[in-house]
Amino acid sequence: LGDGCDKEMLHEMKELLGLKNVTFHGRQENPYQFLKFADLFILSSRYEGFPNVLLEAGACGTFSLANNCPGGINEIVHSGINGEVSNIENHEDFAQDILKVLKQEHDANSIRNSILSRFSKDIIMKKYEQVLGNL
16 A cells, blocks of 8 residues: 555566565555455564554554564564564565464454553543643
8 A cells, every 4th residue: 555656666576576466556545444454464664753553553453563673663562462573674584474474363353452452542642641741
């Protein structure tokens, strides 16, 4: 999903590698319909501030595999519950992690609850109020 500066290169790679089952949907106003039915969400970022997309995938009940990069990934991903963290720079291991995760069963409700129990609007608003109240 999405469009960006690597779009053309990715299309060329798809053709070069003969990946017939890869589909590019471009930018979508509602990505949640895709996240909800995905087998796995992969976050390949090399830098993140706070990766909201991991929260969005988790809220849809989708398990995530995220690159271990600077940012809030390790605050969101609870290994084995709502995702795994791997190192994308080691391409072979990352590919094996994808295959391993796809063979596992994941409970969508447990994934959703893992996110909602820590990042719901009510919880986050209380934390903001505490921080702002201490100023």
